[in-house]
Amino acid sequence: MNEEGKLTGVSCKSCRATMSPPRPVCSRCLSTDLEWLELPKVGRIVAFSEIHVANDAFQSSVPYVVAIAELGEIKVPGIVKGAEIGQLRVGSNIRVETREASARESSTNDLSQPAYWFRLVS
Amino acid sequence: MRKLAAVASVGMSKIGKRTELNGRELIVEAFLEAWRECRNIDRREIGAIYVGSQSETYEHQIMYGSIVADWLGLLPKGSVRVEGCAAAGALALRLGVIDVLSGLNDVVLVCGLEKMSLRTTSQVTDALMAASDLALEQYNGLTFPSIYAMMATAHMAKYGSREEDLADVAVKNHKNAYHNPKAHLQKLISRDEVLRSKVVAWPLKLYDSSPISDGAAVAIITRPELAKKYSASPTYVIGMGHKGDTIGLYERDDVCWPSAVSEACREAYSMAGIEADDVSLAEVHDAFTINEILNCEAAGFARRGEGHVLLREGQTEIGGKVAVNPSGGLKARGHPVGATGLCQLYELHNQLLGKSGQRQVPGARFGLAINEGGSNSIVATHIISN
Numbered sequence: 001m002n003e004e005g006k007l008t009g010v011s012c013k014s015c016r017a018t019m020s021p022p023r024p025v026c027s028r029c030l031s032t033d034l035e036w037l038e039l040p041k042v043g044r045i046v047a048f049s050e051i052h053v054a055n056d057a058f059q060s061s062v063p064y065v066v067a068i069a070e071l072g073e074i075k076v077p078g079i080v081k082g083a084e085i086g087q088l089r090v091g092s093n094i095r096v097e098t099r100e101a102s103a104r105e106s107s108t109n110d111l112s113q114p115a116y117w118f119r120l121v122s
Numbered sequence: 123m124r125k126l127a128a129v130a131s132v133g134m135s136k137i138g139k140r141t142e143l144n145g146r147e148l149i150v151e152a153f154l155e156a157w158r159e160c161r162n163i164d165r166r167e168i169g170a171i172y173v174g175s176q177s178e179t180y181e182h183q184i185m186y187g188s189i190v191a192d193w194l195g196l197l198p199k200g201s202v203r204v205e206g207c208a209a210a211g212a213l214a215l216r217l218g219v220i221d222v223l224s225g226l227n228d229v230v231l232v233c234g235l236e237k238m239s240l241r242t243t244s245q246v247t248d249a250l251m252a253a254s255d256l257a258l259e260q261y262n263g264l265t266f267p268s269i270y271a272m273m274a275t276a277h278m279a280k281y282g283s284r285e286e287d288l289a290d291v292a293v294k295n296h297k298n299a300y301h302n303p304k305a306h307l308q309k310l311i312s313r314d315e316v317l318r319s320k321v322v323a324w325p326l327k328l329y330d331s332s333p334i335s336d337g338a339a340v341a342i343i344t345r346p347e348l349a350k351k352y353s354a355s356p357t358y359v360i361g362m363g364h365k366g367d368t369i370g371l372y373e374r375d376d377v378c379w380p381s382a383v384s385e386a387c388r389e390a391y392s393m394a395g396i397e398a399d400d401v402s403l404a405e406v407h408d409a410f411t412i413n414e415i416l417n418c419e420a421a422g423f424a425r426r427g428e429g430h431v432l433l434r435e436g437q438t439e440i441g442g443k444v445a446v447n448p449s450g451g452l453k454a455r456g457h458p459v460g461a462t463g464l465c466q467l468y469e470l471h472n473q474l475l476g477k478s479g480q481r482q483v484p485g486a487r488f489g490l491a492i493n494e495g496g497s498n499s500i501v502a503t504h505i506i507s508n
């Protein structure tokens with residue numbers, strides 16, 4: 001997640017490996033010559049669940065649906081908003097929504113306010 | 123086959139909600155059992171202590187090695203706490219084996235413990251989440267049950283496993299634990315009871331999940347040539363593996379393939395000079411029921427994608443091709459996190475010596491233990507022989 005509210009990874013200029021979360025070094029070749037990689041805003045679900053027992057930070061949100069989504073070459077986990085478990089399939093299409101920058105600042109370190117989430121698209 | 127180290131004796135506390143005892147008292151309970159099984163041993167011969175424990179969140183206590191050394195009269199011997207989330211117990215064993223194998227010490231004490239029941243389910247959920255990726259998993263509200271649940275939904279979509287298969291892992295392991303007097307959940311359950319139990323992280327339900335347990339386990343490890351001096355009935359570590367994977371499940375090419383388990387099993391088999399087919403006894407990490415299905419594939423007991431088929435055929439029952447989790451596993455024996463790897467050793471040792479009563483696996487020559495931390499992010503495997 002960068003300042004513009006875009007979900008990012010890094011791409012290695014030496015070996016073209018892609019990684020997320022962003023990191024200062026290429027885990028494949030140890031090059032530090034990396035560039036930002038903006039992840040696509042649409043993708044597909046590779047795995048999902050619906051959480052009924054959470055830690056204190058998220059307990060007020062249960063049940064909530066989570067998934068791992070494939071966004072281009074990179075996979076990321078996230079909450080699927082506005083969906084019930086019965087609507088999800090492996091392969092379902094999702095789009096990524098991100099929190100407004102102002103809201104992100106006020107919720108820094110708030111574990112229950114993720115910076116991005118998924119929504120099912122037909 | 124080379125004997126890397128001998129297990130002179132083992133001890134394990136009763137596993138469960140041990141309200142009356144704290145962590146250090148649980149270790150004493152486990153140690154005294156192991157100590158009684160040894161002979162010709164002077165405590166001063168124990169050269170070092172390795173203690174597996176997951177988290178100080180539960181008791182606000184680290185430096186457990188120091189307490190163990192003091193309480194058991196082993197001072198001034200040194201100790202180290204071993205951390206690898208739920209793999210801590212097997213990692214402590216591994217370090218103990220490496221210690222005597224190096225020739226540094228003749229005898230070492232390896233232990234593991236966790237005293238978890240003081241905390242609420244929400245607090246335990248949070249303490250365990252520390253073993254997941256902070257950047258993306260914790261900040262997005264994932265829990266460990268949900269991480270394993272995602273392995274399950276991926277496996278179900280890809281290979282056709284079903285919620286009933288997950289339930290049947292629990293039914294089998296409770297059946298085994300019914301005959302284990304030290305098990306946390308010594309009761310039979312039916313498939314319907316599992317399917318109707320409260321959802322934790324769909325498709326995983328309460329009875330798909332290991333309980334929050336208190337417990338400790340220990341082993342006295344020595345050099346193979348000293349085994350008969352200290353023990354009338356030793357077993358031997360003949361192979362071990364230690365592999366890793368990303369901390370985040372989402373970072374993997376295939377989210378329902380525990381590649382570190384596969385690699386660690388291959389390493390252990392190769393060291394022991396055996397193959398998966400030679401193993402008819404296994405204690406595998408089943409913090410959640412899907413875990414056992416995936417680990418049976420990774421251990422080579424079933425082909426990739428067919429762990430649930432092996433289960434359906436009854437081959438993982440006691441009396442089947444490979445008895446998986448005759449103790450009841452994490453699922454029913456219980457899962458005091460830092461102790462679990464040594465609880466597995468406790469079962470294999472006693473099974474290989476024919477001391478397991480009504481849950482005895484007949485004729486086993488080799489026992490495999492798979493212990494993992496995180497979402498199979500750190501894996502330690504051991505092969506034990508009699």
Ligand SMILES: [Zn+2]
Nearest residue numbers: 012015026029
């Ligand atoms: Zn590179």
